[in-house]
Amino acid sequence: MRISELYQDGTFGLSVEIFPPRNESGDAELFKTLEELVRYQPAFVSCTYGAGGSTSKRTIELCALIQDQLHNTATAHFTCVNSTREELVEWLHNAVDAGITNIMALRGDPPAGQETFVPADGGLKYANELVSLIRQHFPDMGIGVAGYPECHPEASDSDFDLTNLKRKVDAGADAIYTQLFFNNEHFYQFRERCQQAGINRPIIPGIMPITEYRRIQRIMSMCSSEFPADLVGQLEAVQDDLDAQFEIGVNYAIRQCEQLMEEGVPGIHFYVLNRSQACKRIFDALGFPETQDKIAT
Numbered sequence: 457m458r459i460s461e462l463y464q465d466g467t468f469g470l471s472v473e474i475f476p477p478r479n480e481s482g483d484a485e486l487f488k489t490l491e492e493l494v495r496y497q498p499a500f501v502s503c504t505y506g507a508g509g510s511t512s513k514r515t516i517e518l519c520a521l522i523q524d525q526l527h528n529t530a531t532a533h534f535t536c537v538n539s540t541r542e543e544l545v546e547w548l549h550n551a552v553d554a555g556i557t558n559i560m561a562l563r564g565d566p567p568a569g570q571e572t573f574v575p576a577d578g579g580l581k582y583a584n585e586l587v588s589l590i591r592q593h594f595p596d597m598g599i600g601v602a603g604y605p606e607c608h609p610e611a612s613d614s615d616f617d618l619t620n621l622k623r624k625v626d627a628g629a630d631a632i633y634t635q636l637f638f639n640n641e642h643f644y645q646f647r648e649r650c651q652q653a654g655i656n657r658p659i660i661p662g663i664m665p666i667t668e669y670r671r672i673q674r675i676m677s678m679c680s681s682e683f684p685a686d687l688v689g690q691l692e693a694v695q696d697d698l699d700a701q702f703e704i705g706v707n708y709a710i711r712q713c714e715q716l717m718e719e720g721v722p723g724i725h726f727y728v729l730n731r732s733q734a735c736k737r738i739f740d741a742l743g744f745p746e747t748q749d750k751i752a753t
Contacts, residue, residue, distance in 0.1 A: 458598030469723030492732040502531040535564030540578040558598040587627035605646035664727040666705025
């Protein structure tokens, strides 16, 4: 199913995001995770690029495996990083040949050692240009783009950030998937501002369950999201107890998701970090149905 079709009839769209492992043992662990998660019948599983576009080929391969072996729709991340326009078009053709019908179109982060994004010679500079390129060559492709409830770290202010999001939507994006956040008020305010700006696409909140305080600290240092003081205090009090950190993080995510669903979000996109335990707990608590059918591999 294409992203453009997911949220039209009011059906709640659960989706999960994984990243390409570094080796074969990581692949095996990932597919164990995915076998658990696809029992909850997510609308799609998305797969990221590595830093600097280093796993762009692997992203296509994993998406094809997810569809062929796990029988679940996949969405491939696609960035402008280190690629000419011709190379981007070639990647798109390879993705389509592999059966991929959904793309998450992102500018991408600057490669290691670069403070700002510099496009490749003959490449693209902005995500809206990437969306336009996809629409030009594959007009029926489902396209998701990123949104930032607390403003993109490189944006001068939230109005400028919203203008950039509007460009992506006007170029042909089907839905918006947000950066992780821990304060739902930021999402509600972002959604309202999008509506006022004429952005009329589904806006799906992105949730990352906390399973380890140190790991989430590293992730938060790379984005502009607020880390609520009460949550920080709870986690700092159990810094030497991983089980307690897991329980605090999962219970916080459950409350977040319950409130978001009460506010009528069209879906939730989970950043699962290639692990299933936390998300299974959350999915069960939220009442997402689980099929008992064994996945054929």
